[in-house]
Amino acid sequence: MVQSLVKLCAREVVSDHSSSPCWLSCVPRELYRALLDAAFTHCRPLAVGELVQRWPERTLTVGGSRKADECPPNRLCVQALLLAVVRGLTDKRCCLQILDLSGLQCENGRVEDSMGGWSLSVALCSMVLQARAAASRAHRRDGERERKRGLEAERNRGSIKRDRGKVVSGNSGQGSQGGHEAQEVEKMECKTNERMLPEDESVKGVRRRMEIQRRKTLSEGKSNTSSNNSSLCDQDWDEVVVVHVRTDLFVNSRSWERVRDALSQPGPLRLHCRYLRVEELSAPSIACLLGLLPQQNLLGVDIRYSSLGASGLAMLLPLLAPFPQLHSLRLHYCNLDLQRTQPGQQGALQDMSKGLSSLKKLKRLCLTALRLPGHLRLLLSSLSQPLEVLELPYLCLTSTDLAYLSCSQHAPFLRELDLSENWLDESSLPSLRRLLAQAQNSLCQLSLCGCGLSDTLLGALLPSLSCCRALRSLRLALNPLSRTGLLSLARTAAGMPSLRLLLYPNPLEEYEPGLPALPSSAQLLDWRLLEESEDRDLTRRLLEEVLNLRGRSRDLLVTSDLLNYSPDLTVDD
Template sequence: MNSLVFFCAQKVISDHASTRKALDYIPREIYPVLFKAAFLDIRTLVLRDVVQRWPFSILNFSTILKRCKHCDRDVIREKPNKQCLQAVIMGVKDYLMNELRQNRTPTNRKHRMLRVVDLTGLQDDGDRQDADTIGQWSRTVALAKACIDISRTSKRDEYSSSKRRKGKGGAPLDGACDSQMCVEIHANLFITSNSYATVRDALQIGKTSPLCLKCRDLRAEELSAKKTVSILELLDPAVLKKIELRYNNLGLCGLSAVFPYFPMFGNLISLKLPYSNIDVRHMTPEMEESFQSMVSAFSQMPNVKELNFASSRLSGRIRELLSVLQKPLESLELAYCYLLPTDATYLANSHHAPFLRKLDLSGNNLSDVLLGPFCQILQHSSTSLVYLDIMECRVMDRQLASFLPALKQCSQLQYFSCFCNPISSQGLKALLHTAVQLPVLKIVVHPIPVDCYEEGLPWPPSTYDLIDYSIDQEKLSRVDSELNEIRLKAVRTDIVTTVELYNDFSLDMLQLY
């Protein structure tokens, strides 16, 4: 339900000309409602005017677009409309140019308000193409170009103004921007080789431009070590909270140039290095030195709560890497890391286990010697674990039966995935009988039961067999009905069971930031 105030706001913004005339007379408390109404109804001209006259020091998307007493729609959880975001950027540019021009004329100097525009809460569009929304990469480029454009425009205007002031006591240009005249854009930046130069230029001019780009979460893909370092050197340590470097294929030796920069960011709470070609199984002296450099960097990061080493071959080195962390981890992703029993045993008994909220062990072999330590991990993290993924871990009915008692203790679990494991329909039903007893469980991603494939499925089946082999749809439909019956009898129709990889699960409850 929307409040009367919100309905009135929608009525006001329905006519742009009238809204523009009325903005100076509307109480400042109504501006956030007008902003949300304009964003929802895609009133881009109104949105641009509202931003241009924003009466507060901070314009925070997460605060304004979330569910509130005036509008129960949680717009911040939706992918942002491209036109609306462009209108906001234009509104900020209009605001700054007006302020710059007025403040060059002392008689027109006004008390300014806007200092920070916070876009960090916006959703990404992932891999889905949508002409009406704008993803993180496109947002990054648009914001970088806006910073560059306004820097160039302000310098041209300042140059013209200084020429007019010659002989009248006009101050010469010094190349720097008065800090009181700057607006900071806080955003999550996604940088690739294609956008690197534009984003680097925008970050470089931050100290001299009226519009300064600040990065809270950095995601960089396929960048060289040199380019990664050049970006890290330009980021504000007080603002940055997350670093994600992926698909760079640098290995330990290549990343050794990057490791020393991590401790610079005292507020860093999340570090992700998936698909970085880290392999500790056959170490050269140079690689060992690089690994120790990483360990040293980790020991100097006091606030890290989240680590992702997906597809890094860290066999036998987990203790050495994680024991130096000063605070317990809340999120740990070790997918396809070739873990050994010593790694799993350390993790089960480490200071991290009781605090883990997200754990991804996908691709590690839980069918043999890792099974016992895995059960211990579940037991020791049973009061904290929210998200658990053991996709493609070679789990069969016997292993499933071994850890179901430990899984049953995970009272906070909301998401569980055992996708692409060779489990039978009987094993799957046993899993669901346990799942319905978990009070807050929402999602179960399970494999297609092995007895629902056509005859001739190789045993034990490989991942490719489980994905590509022909399925007996009649048998699968019968199992689906049986699973649904279990949910109905337990009055747990709120649990979603699916054989599809589930990418829409929100991890906001982790509250890592």
């Protein structure tokens, strides 16, 4: 890749931190973006901090969608960015008002020195609390200075009045002119204080009235000094948000309190969550977070490994209705098992259906391991708009569920469908073929991993798969296929021009002896493969021949590696 001259120069400029005072004072604002990108790319945290602290534009976007060969920002650079945002609040050269960090986190654990979603969320919340504490201290200092100036002005006014009284008394015997001036001063002061005092004030004498008013003011000031200062710090300045921070929040039981404090306590920085992901939280804690989030920016909610049950989900789903832009809901392993009959279960399921019906913009729904056999119609029929992404792994779907899905309003609009780990047999095959026929123009990703597809079942399904002209990703791992069935699958996949990824299962010939005739996905996952590589080499050579005959050896990735295949290949070029 040939780099532009601006990128090359920016790299050289940020490489030497000792020269930063020279170029920071004269660099035009149009080059700040290129310099910041170079500082992130080549890990120059000091340059990142100095650039962000005096950022000349209203908006700064860091993160977003990255290319497959693009490394995430270094942890030190991200920390320098957050510290610089706090320092920039008191820097008059900084014009930053909107900081967009959406997608900045790195979820690839193999990338060293990167910042994951959990640690980034904690760092962001610490930044918000740190900025608020600094602003609170500054406003307390300002309030204390104002109070001292007020007391000093009051003492000065008192000394001036005493001097004036001496002058008046000293001039009382110096002729009619001095007495006349003293009377005029007294009349003016009397009129002024009459406006300040209540109408029913019965105290006579100008000096006496002034003394009473002064004592009253001082006594009120002493009693209300602390409350006035706190009101200045907790009401006036808290209403002014200097920088709005857009981000994705990852929250678990250890970081929940800090995230709650950052969202609930006002200050110069305010968090706006785009995607909320929570793990191991109770339903009341999740409800608390939802109540603190700004409603206009939330796009998706992902709840994982939380023991919610049907009652907890029924409580949370209505709380998502006030978010107008919410289009994604993911529920993973939330301890909902409707295979076991429990008191009040049907009523909670009805409440869940009503809660889903209130999500008017919902496009993506993921229900993992909720175990809802026979209840799919009740949940999905309540949605007012068709779904585009539907993930139903480990749901124990029945043939009745698949029959409903194939005839539902969602079928013609599905772009991604995941039915992994739902056992498919001959009774469910007609519904699945009808579903693929309905979605053949829209379906881009299909996952049928661990569905018990044998050579016979897959052979009956291949004609329907070949008609999916938009399909880019097909995942069929952990299905009991022989090498013959695998080659039939490869020939069908090679004849689909749009397909870019085929995740195939290891054929049964590559496993050690002892497997049952129709093994489950768990057995295939745990059973050992043959140590000799001859069988695997033979499978690989046969697959390459199929791809070469169809001219698909370069643009179609065929792999059996469950852990290292690239999901980025499913994204449109």
